[in-house]
Amino acid sequence: MKRMIITIGRQSGSSGRKVGELLAERLSLPLYGKAELQKIAEGTDDYEEVQAFYEEEPVNSLLYAIAMSQFEQEVGRIPFQRIRELASKESCIIIGRCAGHIFREDPEAVRVFIHADPKIVCRESWSGKDFPRQRQRNFLEDTDSRRASFHKYYTKQEWGLAQDYELCLDSGVLGIEGTVEVLTEYLRFRGFFQGMNEKTYERVIEYLKQQIQEGKLSCGSKIPSERELAASLNLGRNSVREALRTMEHTGMLESRQGKGNFLVNMPQKSLGNVFSMMLLTGQSNYREVSRIRRILEQEAFVQAVRLKNPEVLKRLKAEIKEMQIPEKTAEHDRRFHQELIRAGENQLLVAVMESLSGLCEEEIAHVQKEAKNEDWCQIHEEIVNALEEGNMEKGLKWIRRHYDKIDDTLIF
Numbered sequence: 135m136k137r138m139i140i141t142i143g144r145q146s147g148s149s150g151r152k153v154g155e156l157l158a159e160r161l162s163l164p165l166y167g168k169a170e171l172q173k174i175a176e177g178t179d180d181y182e183e184v185q186a187f188y189e190e191e192p193v194n195s196l197l198y199a200i201a202m203s204q205f206e207q208e209v210g211r212i213p214f215q216r217i218r219e220l221a222s223k224e225s226c227i228i229i230g231r232c233a234g235h236i237f238r239e240d241p242e243a244v245r246v247f248i249h250a251d252p253k254i255v256c257r258e259s260w261s262g263k264d265f266p267r268q269r270q271r272n273f274l275e276d277t278d279s280r281r282a283s284f285h286k287y288y289t290k291q292e293w294g295l296a297q298d299y300e301l302c303l304d305s306g307v308l309g310i311e312g313t314v315e316v317l318t319e320y321l322r323f324r325g326f327f328q329g330m331n332e333k334t335y336e337r338v339i340e341y342l343k344q345q346i347q348e349g350k351l352s353c354g355s356k357i358p359s360e361r362e363l364a365a366s367l368n369l370g371r372n373s374v375r376e377a378l379r380t381m382e383h384t385g386m387l388e389s390r391q392g393k394g395n396f397l398v399n400m401p402q403k404s405l406g407n408v409f410s411m412m413l414l415t416g417q418s419n420y421r422e423v424s425r426i427r428r429i430l431e432q433e434a435f436v437q438a439v440r441l442k443n444p445e446v447l448k449r450l451k452a453e454i455k456e457m458q459i460p461e462k463t464a465e466h467d468r469r470f471h472q473e474l475i476r477a478g479e480n481q482l483l484v485a486v487m488e489s490l491s492g493l494c495e496e497e498i499a500h501v502q503k504e505a506k507n508e509d510w511c512q513i514h515e516e517i518v519n520a521l522e523e524g525n526m527e528k529g530l531k532w533i534r535r536h537y538d539k540i541d542d543t544l545i546f
Contacts, residue, residue, distance in 0.1 A: 139225065139240060140244050141228050141233035142233075143233075143234050143246070143293075144247065145249040145250060145278060148249050148250040148306070149305050150305070152310050153248055153317070160372070161225075165228075165229065166220065167228075167229035180212055187231075187288065213231075217231060221237070232285055232288050234247070234298060235285070235288075244326075246302075246317065247298075247302045247303070250306030301317070322379075335381075337369070338381070346397075353398065356393070356396050356397075357387070357395050360375055378395055383407075409490060421541060423490055424540050430486060432534075433480075434480065435530065436530075438521060439524055439529065446477040446521075447521065454466075454515055457514065467510075467514075468491060477521075513532055517529055517536070520532060
């Protein structure tokens with residue numbers, strides 16, 4: 135994991151501190167807030183000189199006027215330097231203390247501001263307590279006013295402006311857990327997790343493979359927890375967590391809230407992402423997708439003829455019947471081709487075809503609008519008839535005709 139400095143500014147009552155604590159726990163990072171920084175500073179020779187910064191003493195207008203008359207960077211120079219030195223040693227999370235300003239030009243810093251609607255804050259922060267509503271509001275406003283004065287005294291900048299942060303999150307809407315989730319995904323987007331050791335990912339996969347080979351796990355099984363995997367593999371929990379997230383994104387795992395991670399192995403999910411990106415970047419197009427589907431479906435049909443499964447015929451005929459209803463044509467056309475691919479009883483074909491099918495739904499719907507519904511249904515009926523007769527050549531001919539119609543109509 136790349137080095138990072140996460141600074142969190144927060145509105146009073148927004149649970150910014152709790153967000154920081156939960157994020158620190160998930161990323162295995164040290165957290166520095168007012169108390170932690172003050173404790174570190176108390177052991178330094180110049181603590182008395184900067185004591186007001188760590189204790190966040192109220193700033194009056196006279197002090198502010200004096201500060202404005204001094205050279206830029208003079209006020210706060212020493213505590214700012216101490217915080218920079220602290221962050222230079224390791225990745226960390228810093229709550230408040232003008233940290234967003236201190237690291238405003240640091241490319242390894244992520245400056246975050248947490249806020250929430252005062253109505254939500256009052257309702258949740260004072261739930262079950264006998265505080266008048268106005269007293270609650272006054273407390274929040276006074277706290278934010280002190281923070282604004284403190285920030286302006288040391289930075290000469292206004293506090294809480296959106297343009298001073300790269301990410302502003304409403305914890306009243308997202309909740310603490312949701313805010314941390316969004317933050318984590320943003321860090322991944324910024325590339326801070328790219329440094330996650332690929333060997334960690336590989337070690338987790340190899341460990342799970344070994345568990346499967348030994349009969350301890352199977353598809354659908356719950357895998358060991360992050361803590362158990364970290365202990366078994368002698369890895370950090372953060373590294374294991376990122377490995378599991380990668381496995382989830384590639385369709386190997388499914389995360390179920392409150393229950394853990396389960397081995398599911400859905401290769402079509404990761405394949406679909408790859409194929410979709412190829413289309414978006416112009417590396418492929420819908421005609422190529424159509425041609426690959428044509429090849430796969432013909433192979434599945436050949437195998438289905440050899441297997442002669444009567445249940446497959448029943449399901450295909452049922453889909454054609456539903457397909458005749460115009461508003462259901464697209465849905466049951468998709469199901470028809472899924473059934474035909476499954477009829478070949480080749481799981482690799484099924485995975486690849488399912489990953490491709492979702493890419494063409496809009497284009498096939500366009501073809502269906504252009505074609506008469508009875509003509510469209512007839513093609514599918516001929517494919518089923520050929521399968522029932524065991525006539526391989528006839529079935530392949532109608533599959534080709536089906537995809538010819540798609541290719542002739544595709545506008546991409």
